[in-house]
Amino acid sequence: MNIFGYLLMWFGAVAGHKKKAQVLLTGIVAVVLGTPVLAQTPAKRPNIVMILGDDLGFADMGSFGSEIKTPNLDSLAKDGVRFTNFYTRASCSPTRSVVLSGVDTHKNGLGNMSEWTSPNQKGVVGYEGFLSKQMVTLPQLLKGAGYHTYMVGKWHLGKQPDLIPAARGFERDFSLLDGLSSYWDMSNLAAMAPKTVFTEDGKYLTKLPDDYYATKTYTDKLIGFIDANHHDGKPFFAYVAHQAPHDPYHLPKEWRSRHVGEYDKGWDAVRQQRLKRQIELGIMPAGTELADRMWFIPDPIVLAAQARAITGKKMEMYAGMVENLDFHVGRLIDHLKQIGEYENTIFIVFGDNGAEGADLFKMVAGTPGTLNFLSAAINWSQTHPGAWGDPGSYVAYGPMWAQVSMTPFSQYKGWLAEGGIHNALIVSGPAVKRARGSINGGLMDVIDFMPTLLEIAGASYPKTYEGRALPSLAGKSWVKVLAGQAESPRTEQDYLGWELFGNRAVRQGEWKLRWQYESFGKGKWELFNLGKDPGERKDLAAERPDKVKTLLALWDDYVLTNNVILPDRSPYEVLKDTQPPRVPVDAGYPQMIYDRQFVPPKEMMSDPKP
Amino acid sequence: MKPITWFNLFVATILTAAVLCPPEAQAQLPGRFYWRTLTDSDAVPLIFNSISGNTNPFSPDHMIVSTANIDANVAIASYAHTFSLFDRSAAALVLVPMGNVSGDVTVAGKSLHQATNGYGDPMVEFNMNIIGPSAQDNLAKAMRYEPGFSVDVLVDLALPIGQYNSNQALNLGQNRWYGRLGAPINVQIGPWVPGRRTTLEFLPAVWIFGKNNDLVGQTLKTDPMFQLDAHLTRDFTEHFWGSIDGQYYSHGKNTINGVSADGPSIKAYGFTLGYQINENINLTAGYKSTLNNDNSPGNLRMDSFMFTLVFGWNKLVEGARRLSGAN
Structure with a gap:
């Protein structure tokens, strides 16, 4: 690295810290005066x-x-x-x-x-x-x-x-x-x-x-x-x-x-x-x-x-x-x-x-x-x-x-x-x-x-x-x-790609295309807009086939570029057979297990008649 | 004092076994007896003591007679219920002693044998934790429970309604009120994990006695007695444990018709083995003896075997088990 590189790095090293004003001033003075201070003691x-x-x-x-x-x-x-x-x-x-x-x-x-x-x-x-x-x-x-x-x-x-x-x-x-x-x-x-x-x-x-x-x-x-x-x-x-x-x-x-x-x-x-x-x-x-x-x-x-x-x-x-x-x-x-x-x-x-x-x-x-x-x-x-x-x-x-x-x-x-x-x-x-x-x-x-x-x-x-x-x-x-x-x-335009255990995904911008084994996935491609839906709650694959197509092309590129070989065995291959069938999770459903004791109005309560 | 009266008094003093049923007998509980458990639990402890020696093991004065041979078999049936009071663990117990006592003594070449059986004075007990974790009033708290350093208060009161024959020196009831104030102390040493639990337990207590106005025609007064039980308990496995036990009694004066005699101090040592047979049943067996068991005059000799069987249950646990079984 030449002196200019060290100079830049030195400024970087000191900026943002408590004594930065004093040190920065010293550095600036040194540079302005053309004094070879930094060449003598290059910043670590x-x-x-x-x-x-x-x-x-x-x-x-x-x-x-x-x-x-x-x-x-x-x-x-x-x-x-x-x-x-x-x-x-x-x-x-x-x-x-x-x-x-x-x-x-x-x-x-x-x-x-x-x-x-x-x-x-x-x-x-x-x-x-x-x-x-x-x-x-x-x-x-x-x-x-x-x-x-x-x-x-x-x-x-x-x-x-x-x-x-x-x-x-x-x-x-x-x-x-x-x-x-x-x-x-x-x-x-x-x-x-x-x-x-x-x-x-x-x-x-x-x-x-x-x-x-x-x-x-x-x-x-x-x-x-x-x-x-x-x-x-x-x-x-x-x-x-x-x-x-x-x-x-x-x-x-x-x-x-x-x-x-x-x-x-x-x-x-x-x-x-x-x-x-x-x-x-x-x-x-x-x-x-x-x-x-x-x-x-x-x-x-x-x-x-x-x-x-x-x-x-x-x-x-x-x-x-x-x-x-x-x-x-x-x-x-x-x-x-x-x-x-x-x-x-x-x-x-x-x-x-x-x-x-x-x-x-x-x-x-x-x-x-x-x-x-x-x-x-x-x-x-x-x-x-x-x-x-x-x-x-x-x-x-x-x-x-x-x-x-x-x-x-x-x-x-x-x-x-x-x-x-x-x-x-x-x-x-x-x-x-x-x-x-x-x-x-x-x-x-x-x-x-x-x-x-x-x-x-x-x-x-x-x-x-x-x-x-x-x-x-x-x-x-x-x-x-x-x-x-x-x-x-x-x-x-840049994208990220992932594959592990046969699950696969690509992300470009806010869009993510994802394939996962059932039941965590659907065994088919799912599409999510992470900007609006970071929890991946809503699969948009059916609504946005254009995005699916675009991201699938990126997936193909990822496979080719990185020699992805999808495994023929996976820890998740029989997962869906070992789990309860996947159902939607709706808060408070079924009501049956949330019901509380009914308490009638006090004025309407009485002991049984003889 | 007429000779016979004196003799009766003497024998009465020795054999009060019975008389006395049993403050000490009832006091002799194995280690871990005062461990805290889930509130709203029930237990039926059955405690069996077989005691023999040259003194009446149950007598407050423990006068030593080298020629005496006393044997007692005392069973105590109890019922206990645990509950929460001011967010502290508490328990109420009823203890009903029963059994038989017999004794022979030779005094001045004259032998006397007496025996009796039946029920002793029932006792009610209340104990409550005052220092230590709060009450285990749900399974979550029970799961997190560790005694650490815990101190309880213990109050016993015996009701003088047990078998008593004023014409006989040997009785199972005491014909007087008596009770105990104690403070069971439990010190956890190391982790509170089944299989690895170690505790040091103490039971300091003071027994207080009322007057017996009809002890073979005499009046018996007994000064307070100090008790200190100690147990070092240790798990061997999750369900099998053992303890080294020590016991110390310092008896107060006994006064019969104005004639007083100092009671001895007793030191006894022993061991106990405990096994949890299943979730409901715990079994212990133990042996305890005074240190010097030779027959030299003036040497107190006493040993005892003790077996306890505690059957406990909690409706929540029982119900959960029924449901699990059904599934």
């Missing part, structure tokens, strides 16, 4: 801290309308900008692969999750089930550009020695290689793989540190990495891929009782409250309607106190998970402030997909007589509510609360309804020139991280890497959006 490029909440929902942070207390994450939103039209992939490893490669899943090896690779996808390039070695990763490029590169948390992109974080560009790491784990130890759900696998700085761990608790330990390790190299003045990139709040909801005791009884009111009421706050905050426009409660979830009003308490307690645990995550993010923020790096750090906060509504425990260990069931009987059977959060417990909050986490959207993780892919995004730090605490509705995608961060770091994406030809980047840089020079990185 910004650090980048990417905080990923595993299964964190769109509406789970206070700054996105939640009642869950997230003051530290909210402080980043207050200092930076919130994006309300940010997309991920529908599940974790596909999203992570895109974050780190900037390439569509169907090209980068995660065309399907390794757990669900279908017979017709096996052996096909782009469907390896791990981050393909043909890709170059963001940390590799940032490292090459002079950054320290650190990772803590969940990897889920391959376990072989040439696939682990240390082999993919991370200089220091403390990583869980599996998709889920106990937060307390190495316990895994699967009987044939009973121990989860961790690496630290490229070595597979034989055991976890004393006093291990995932969220705490990841934070401790990262702070250690940062401090160890702080003296050399190089910027760092930290990929903080927290396990939290992914189930099981393992939580230190002091974090379990912060919302006792608060969720007994039920999911509908909490969704309504969150939407109200979202509208007040400007996250959602006035007039936004909630997506229908999913048809197989009961109206909590008709549930007995016990049922609401037991389901509410699950949400209490989840809220505790998010608040504990926020606490440890706060520790990181505080540390960066203490060492004088906060002001020069770009924070990016997001969830990797929609909130989790499926029952993973049941899927893995729910069949009596299986190895997994018997293993779970020994290792994962602390089912009493008093044991929730302890080692050996497995709590997840279910589809009713997942919809709350995804307020106001429909459905959840794994699906291509907005509830599966539409997430919260906060960006703060020197690259952000927008008003502090502002909100932007530009169409953003997780695939944009690579071009954006490379540009911020003054690096570029090469055509080849170590002799391998690289696929071109599909994302758009946000630098102009962050600088307030554009409202969206995409034009009205």
Whole structure:
């Protein structure tokens, strides 16, 4: 980078901060006078801290309308900008692969999750089930550009020695290689793989540190990495891929009782409250309607106190998970402030997909007589509510609360309804020139991280890497959006495409075309206007065949461009046979279950005559 | 004092077993007896004690006679109902003791045997939590219940209507009013999860006795007695638990026709095993003994076996089970 590049970056680094007037004045004087101050002490490029909440929902942070207390994450939103039209992939490893490669899943090896690779996808390039070695990763490029590169948390992109974080560009790491784990130890759900696998700085761990608790330990390790190299003045990139709040909801005791009884009111009421706050905050426009409660979830009003308490307690645990995550993010923020790096750090906060509504425990260990069931009987059977959060417990909050986490959207993780892919995004730090605490509705995608961060770091994406030809980047840089020079990185003609587990969708502008397995979908294309109907309540396919045709052409383009191979097997292939038939959800219907005691007028009441 | 009167008095003092049915017998409850449960529940506890020793285990003075052999079999049938009072857990119980007591004692080469059976003085009990979680008046609260540190108040009152024969020293009724003020204390140690629960429980109490104006023609006055029961309980599995039990009594003076004698202090230790047979039935079995059981003069010797069977039910739980069964 030449002196002008540093100059621009330096201005960018200081603008918007507390001492900006004084520093800016000094810089201007220096430039005007032609003094080569900046050439002598070039501004340090910004650090980048990417905080990923595993299964964190769109509406789970206070700054996105939640009642869950997230003051530290909210402080980043207050200092930076919130994006309300940010997309991920529908599940974790596909999203992570895109974050780190900037390439569509169907090209980068995660065309399907390794757990669900279908017979017709096996052996096909782009469907390896791990981050393909043909890709170059963001940390590799940032490292090459002079950054320290650190990772803590969940990897889920391959376990072989040439696939682990240390082999993919991370200089220091403390990583869980599996998709889920106990937060307390190495316990895994699967009987044939009973121990989860961790690496630290490229070595597979034989055991976890004393006093291990995932969220705490990841934070401790990262702070250690940062401090160890702080003296050399190089910027760092930290990929903080927290396990939290992914189930099981393992939580230190002091974090379990912060919302006792608060969720007994039920999911509908909490969704309504969150939407109200979202509208007040400007996250959602006035007039936004909630997506229908999913048809197989009961109206909590008709549930007995016990049922609401037991389901509410699950949400209490989840809220505790998010608040504990926020606490440890706060520790990181505080540390960066203490060492004088906060002001020069770009924070990016997001969830990797929609909130989790499926029952993973049941899927893995729910069949009596299986190895997994018997293993779970020994290792994962602390089912009493008093044991929730302890080692050996497995709590997840279910589809009713997942919809709350995804307020106001429909459905959840794994699906291509907005509830599966539409997430919260906060960006703060020197690259952000927008008003502090502002909100932007530009169409953003997780695939944009690579071009954006490379540009911020003054690096570029090469055509080849170590002799391998690289696929071109599909994302758009946000630098102009962050600088307030554009409202969206995409034009009205640009589109986004998704495919996972055979579900598929494209979005262009405010229009979205979606195909999903029954009963979450119709087994045919549905059309939604997300600008007017973010809850995807009304299928407009019959009314707007022209739009369907246009978007279908984009889908075809997406398939061709990315070598999409629809799976011949899917986790959802028989879903409709296992669920109640889908019916509309109308508030208060049927009246029969809502009827209250009739109380006649007092003056008309009497005892029976003798 | 005529010799026979003295002898009768002596024997009466020893064998008041009966007389006394049973403050101590009734006081001997296993650990976890005062755990709180869902309000509007009912329970029928059946408590069986088999006690033997060289003193009358039920006597307020516990005078030691090295040559005495006292055996008592006492069953207590109870009914309890739980309810909510000012949002605190509360329970009312009625306890009806019954059984038989027999004793032999040799004094100055003369043996005396007495025996009796029938019902003792029924007792009504009220207890209420004053420190700790609020009443479990619905299943949601029951689900969230953890005792933490909880303290109850306990009031017992025995009605002097049990079997009593003023011509005999050995009776099951006491022929006087008496009662107890206590404060069951429950300290949760660790998680409140079936299979992992640990508690430290105390029952400090004071027994207060009225006069018996016709104890074989004599008048018996008994000063208040202090009781402290302690249990360290621990789950072994979700349905099987055990406890180490300790018991301490400091007896007040007994005065018979103006002649006073200090009551001894008693320390006994034992253990209890408990098993929840199903949702309705709990069973415990325990053993307790004074520490030194040799026959040296002046050494108090007493041991007891105790079995309890508690059958409990709640109409909400029962109804839900019927519906589940129907489905």
